[in-house]
Amino acid sequence: MRSSNPVFSRRGFSRDNGANAGFDAQYQQAGTNPYATNPYATDLTTGMPQAPARANAMTMDDVVSRTAMTLGTVILTATLAWLALPVDPMNLGKSYGIAVGAALVAMVLALVQTFKSKASPAIIIGYAAFEGVFLGVISAATSTYIGAGVVIQAVLGTMCVFAAVLFAYKMRWIRVTRRFYGFVMAAAMGFMLLMVTNLLFSLFAGGDGLGFRSGGLGILFGILGVVLGACFLALDFKQVEDGITYGAPREEAWMAAFGLTMTLVWIYLELLRLFQILSGDD
Numbered sequence: 296m297r298s299s300n301p302v303f304s305r306r307g308f309s310r311d312n313g314a315n316a317g318f319d320a321q322y323q324q325a326g327t328n329p330y331a332t333n334p335y336a337t338d339l340t341t342g343m344p345q346a347p348a349r350a351n352a353m354t355m356d357d358v359v360s361r362t363a364m365t366l367g368t369v370i371l372t373a374t375l376a377w378l379a380l381p382v383d384p385m386n387l388g389k390s391y392g393i394a395v396g397a398a399l400v401a402m403v404l405a406l407v408q409t410f411k412s413k414a415s416p417a418i419i420i421g422y423a424a425f426e427g428v429f430l431g432v433i434s435a436a437t438s439t440y441i442g443a444g445v446v447i448q449a450v451l452g453t454m455c456v457f458a459a460v461l462f463a464y465k466m467r468w469i470r471v472t473r474r475f476y477g478f479v480m481a482a483a484m485g486f487m488l489l490m491v492t493n494l495l496f497s498l499f500a501g502g503d504g505l506g507f508r509s510g511g512l513g514i515l516f517g518i519l520g521v522v523l524g525a526c527f528l529a530l531d532f533k534q535v536e537d538g539i540t541y542g543a544p545r546e547e548a549w550m551a552a553f554g555l556t557m558t559l560v561w562i563y564l565e566l567l568r569l570f571q572i573l574s575g576d577d
Contacts, residue, residue, distance in 0.1 A: 357548035358535055365552040366559070368423035369430065376431025382439050394432035401425035405557065414549035422553070426560055434567070441571050449567040456521060456562050460528040471533040479526040486523055489516070509572060517569030524562035531555050 376397075380390040404422040408415060438446045463469045493505045506512050535551050537543075 351545055352542040353538055353545045353548040353551075355535075355539055357545055358539070358551045361548045361552035362555050365419060365423045365556045368420055369427040369556065369560070372424045372427030373431035373434065376428040377435040380428075380432050380435070382432065382436045387436065390432050391436070394429045397425040397428035397432075401429060405553075408553060414546045414553070416549050419549055419553045419556075423556060426556075430560065430563070433564075437567060437571060441574055445567065445570045445574055448570045449563055452521075452566040452570075453559060453563045456525055456566075457528065457559065460525045461532065464529055464532045469529045471529055475526075476530065479523070479530065482519075482523055482526070486516075486519065508568065513572045514569065517565055517572060520565035521562060521569065524558055524565060527558045527561070528555075531558055 376394075380386075380393060382390050401422050404418050404425065408418045408422065411418070434446045434449075460469070469475075490508075493508060496505050508516065531551070531554050534554070538547050538551065
């Protein structure tokens with residue numbers, strides 16, 4: 296199962312242990328087609344599964360339990376960071392430094408897991424722990440200097456986006472096709488390119504760079520970021536559904552949890568930034 300996130304490229308199902316090992320070769324030949332590389336997904340042309348079910352396959356309970364563990368780790372470390380790392384004017388710089396360091400470690404762990412051939416629970420939980428430290432400091436600073444309501448709004452907004460996309464997906468109002476996948480990936484690459492460009496301009500020119508994260512443009516790009524995260528949630532749900540239906544190995548539940556966690560963190564940060572702007576202080 297491919298891991299899902301708005302930053303890193305997605306990968307296909309390519310891991311096996313025995314009967315379906317031939318799909319590894321299929322993966323090498325399939326290039327970047329996200330559906331050709333997934334032997335557990337529905338063939339979008341014929342509507343038939345690309346691989347038979349297997350023993351010891353993952354279930355929805357597996358996905359829910361692993362996701363609960365991963366998100367629980369994020370919430371726990373975020374709470375500890377909020378309480379233990381003060382964000383008063385005297386200590387804000389040090390706390391921000393720790394948060395940035397934690398974010399870099401989380402990014403490295405996410406990259407390592409993305410390119411590993413097998414799911415590593417230790418790496419995924421480690422990613423969640425360091426991501427939680429980053430979120431805890433950022434959220435505490437936002438609550439202190441912007442307003443406590445902003446953090447609550449971002450949390451509730453993230454939950455609402457998740458519930459709305461899940462409902463729309465279950466009702467089949469959202470259909471994940473090659474065209475949908477291509478559109479989302481193109482939009483994600485364009486969005487990230489603009490954000491990196493804005494960051495570089497802000498580093499060398501000061502302020503908010505090109506203004507993509509403040510004012511009217513900031514609101515527009517914040518909404519686009521949330522919509523993009525919602526689209527990645529739909530891709531995550533599709534991968535979970537296909538993995539369960541067509542017998543992905545149980546270890547892939549960790550990859551599902553990893554992908555869902557990264558997407559939800561993305562949505563939370565976009566909403567946090569959006570509500571900061573709407574509060575009148577960015």
